[in-house]
Amino acid sequence: MVGFYDYNIKLILLRALVIQILGIGAGLIYTVIFSEQLLLGEVEIPEKQDDITYVSLEGLQNAIQSKSKILLIDGRSESAYHKGHISGAVNIPYIQRDYFFETPIIVYCSGKSCNISVELARSLSGKFGFIHVRVFQGGWEEWVKGKNPIQTSFDR
Amino acid sequence: MIILAKLAWTGTVVRAFLGLILAWAGIVKIQNPEAFIKIVTAYDLLPAGLVVLWGIFLPWIELVTGLFLFLGLWHKSAVLSSSGLFFLFAVAVSINILRGADIACGCFGFNDTNLYVVLFQDLVFLLCCCFLFFLKSTPYSLDHCLYTYRSGGLS
Numbered sequence: 001m002v003g004f005y006d007y008n009i010k011l012i013l014l015r016a017l018v019i020q021i022l023g024i025g026a027g028l029i030y031t032v033i034f035s036e037q038l039l040l041g042e043v044e045i046p047e048k049q050d051d052i053t054y055v056s057l058e059g060l061q062n063a064i065q066s067k068s069k070i071l072l073i074d075g076r077s078e079s080a081y082h083k084g085h086i087s088g089a090v091n092i093p094y095i096q097r098d099y100f101f102e103t104p105i106i107v108y109c110s111g112k113s114c115n116i117s118v119e120l121a122r123s124l125s126g127k128f129g130f131i132h133v134r135v136f137q138g139g140w141e142e143w144v145k146g147k148n149p150i151q152t153s154f155d156r
Numbered sequence: 157m158i159i160l161a162k163l164a165w166t167g168t169v170v171r172a173f174l175g176l177i178l179a180w181a182g183i184v185k186i187q188n189p190e191a192f193i194k195i196v197t198a199y200d201l202l203p204a205g206l207v208v209l210w211g212i213f214l215p216w217i218e219l220v221t222g223l224f225l226f227l228g229l230w231h232k233s234a235v236l237s238s239s240g241l242f243f244l245f246a247v248a249v250s251i252n253i254l255r256g257a258d259i260a261c262g263c264f265g266f267n268d269t270n271l272y273v274v275l276f277q278d279l280v281f282l283l284c285c286c287f288l289f290f291l292k293s294t295p296y297s298l299d300h301c302l303y304t305y306r307s308g309g310l311s
Binding site for chain 2: 011012013014015016018019020022023024026027028030031035038076077079080083094095
């Protein structure tokens with residue numbers, strides 16, 4: 001079988017360039033006709049969204065040092081999180097965010113006599129939509145009685 | 157000769173497959189350029205102005221390259237253009253893997269894909285391009301038809 005080959009490297013490169021130009025030309029014509037707002041820069045770039053409140057490094061440091069109640073979430077991958085993360089941060093990998101509400105949650109309070117863990121579990125599964133919510137009835141009392149490891153806020 | 161003929165037919169299948177993949181990837185992005193621009197922004201590799209241009213023109217370059225590849229017109233140039241695209245994608249994805257960033261790939265739509273799988277795909281496609289580039293001929297290509305036409309029906 002005989003083929004039609006272009007062995008001339010200049011010709012190959014020139015034609016590759018023509019393919020790019022054809023693509024750019026088609027894109028330009030299409031965009032001018034159908035979505036001119038893109039060329040005029042009227043496109044929403046995520047970083048510039050106003051509905052997000054940003055925090056500076058100092059702001060985060062202050063929030064952590066003042067022991068204010070913040071939930072620090074690390075959106076990177078699980079492997080990046082395990083290699084190192086800001087103290088106290090929990091990991092919700094961005095790629096798994098749609099499965100966030102499938103995260104198993106175990107709620108506890110002081111012990112069998114308290115009821116807030118049950119109420120909290122109801123809120124988490126009802127209002128917030130978490131799917132796997134369970135209550136550890138024995139709570140803090142049973143955990144400590146069993147000499148299980150504990151952590152104080154000062155350990156952070 | 158039999159092996160060469162088989163290779164040529166494999167080339168046709170690979171060429172058509174890669175062409176369709178690229179054209180499809182382009183069409184999906186063209187339908188929703190703003191979503192694609194947001195994904196390009198998340199890659200965090202280009203300044204804001206270039207992000208928009210890239211978001212507008214890349215899908216069309218993909219589509220046109222895919223069509224050339226699928227039709228088998230200017231075979232080596234189309235393969236070279238595809239290799240360039242797959243190489244750029246592989247570099248962009250690798251940088252974000254090294255950064256530990258979890259971003260949507262934006263390859264064939266806007267669903268999330270594991271970046272390692274995307275990188276593997278890109279490398280496989282690059283290998284396919286190498287195979288096609290060094291292949292002497294693929295049947296059922298416009299190049300082949302043009303050659304046959306120009307040489308007076310001799311094939």
